[in-house]
Amino acid sequence: MTYSSAAIKAFSALGDPTRREIFERLALGPTAVGELAANLPITRPAVSQHLRVLKEAQLVTETSKGTRHLYRLDPRGIGAMREWLDGHWARALTAFKDFADAEFEAENKSQKENEK
Amino acid sequence: MTYSSAAIKAFSALGDPTRREIFERLALGPTAVGELAANLPITRPAVSQHLRVLKEAQLVTETSKGTRHLYRLDPRGIGAMREWLDGHWARALTAFKDFADAEFEAENKSQKENEK
DNA sequence: CTGATGAGTAAGTCATGGCTAACGGTTAGT
DNA sequence: ACTAACCGTTAGCCATGACTTACTCATCAG
Numbered sequence: 326m327t328y329s330s331a332a333i334k335a336f337s338a339l340g341d342p343t344r345r346e347i348f349e350r351l352a353l354g355p356t357a358v359g360e361l362a363a364n365l366p367i368t369r370p371a372v373s374q375h376l377r378v379l380k381e382a383q384l385v386t387e388t389s390k391g392t393r394h395l396y397r398l399d400p401r402g403i404g405a406m407r408e409w410l411d412g413h414w415a416r417a418l419t420a421f422k423d424f425a426d427a428e429f430e431a432e433n434k435s436q437k438e439n440e441k
Numbered sequence: 442m443t444y445s446s447a448a449i450k451a452f453s454a455l456g457d458p459t460r461r462e463i464f465e466r467l468a469l470g471p472t473a474v475g476e477l478a479a480n481l482p483i484t485r486p487a488v489s490q491h492l493r494v495l496k497e498a499q500l501v502t503e504t505s506k507g508t509r510h511l512y513r514l515d516p517r518g519i520g521a522m523r524e525w526l527d528g529h530w531a532r533a534l535t536a537f538k539d540f541a542d543a544e545f546e547a548e549n550k551s552q553k554e555n556e557k
Numbered sequence: 558c559t560g561a562t563g564a565g566t567a568a569g570t571c572a573t574g575g576c577t578a579a580c581g582g583t584t585a586g587t
Numbered sequence: 588a589c590t591a592a593c594c595g596t597t598a599g600c601c602a603t604g605a606c607t608t609a610c611t612c613a614t615c616a617g
Contacts, residue, residue: 333461340456343605345449352529354536358564371606373565386537392563392614397540398533403526410523413468417514420470421502424513457575474594487576489595508584508593 331383331405338382338402343367344375348398351385355397447499448525451518454498459483460491464514467501471513 339345343365350361358376362369376396379385384402388395455461459481466477474492478485492512495501500518504511 333458336452336455336461337458339452341605342449342453345452348529352532355540359562367605368607369564370566370608374605377565389564389614394564398529398536400530400533400537403530403533407523407526407530410519410526413464413514414516414519414523416468417516417519420514421516424471459575475592483575484577485594486578486596490575493595505583505594510594 329405329409331402332409334382335384335402335406336409338378338384339406341375341378343371344379347372347375348379348384351396351398355395357393357395359393361396445521445525447518447521450498451500451522452525454494454500454518455522457491457494459487460495463488463491464495464500467512467514471511473509473511475509477512 339348346365347361350356350364358372359369361376362372365372376385376387379402380387380396380399382402383399383405385396386399388397455464462481463477466472466480474488475485477492478488481488492501492503495518496503496512496515498518499515499521501512502515504513
């Protein structure tokens, strides 16, 4: 469970719609802070604050190129979320399938009862 | 992109720590509302509200068994999130790898410069 | 060295949403 | 029918956090 704490922060970070928007913009390629703010309905400091949260969640990384700070996706946060989801995925699927089958059987049974 | 809207709701829903806690409890098996509330530091109505959000995000389903309402994991929400993440996973990995390689090359180069 | 550009920080405002208390609705048991 | 158990909903309070304005820092051009 070394990834769980990273996954927790990542989910909290991507819970905000604006951060998801920023995240998807960065998925198109590395972008500077000002360029992100120019295409968003919020000011540059707000973008900076969101980027800090995303950075702490290991969802993005930052590299300074002169005065421009470039941000790009960080695979670590995404990977942690994927592992967390995969941990529940198989279980949820089989459990749901069993449940659905049981429901179907129950319906069949009551149907037969009615036909008697 | 039929799954994106479902994924958006799912991320917003799991952005809350309490809802993640409830979600993980349900991963251990179907549970009633009162039983969940008994093991959480919040009241039952609060649990009900969280369950409603999780339900709207297709992360859980509800079945009434008499007066007891059983909640269990719904694979649809989890699946939507997995697809959303996978859409960025490969790109982020390769982009990050290319970036890391370029950084390594640059370091090698400056190292050689110094050795001259 | 100065001015300009790009970005992070601090303080303060304000709205979103999580929580509780009180109430209303069903279902099972007697 | 009456009571108890289980749950959902509403109204309202309050804390978290998202946003802006103003300031400060670092870097590049002249």
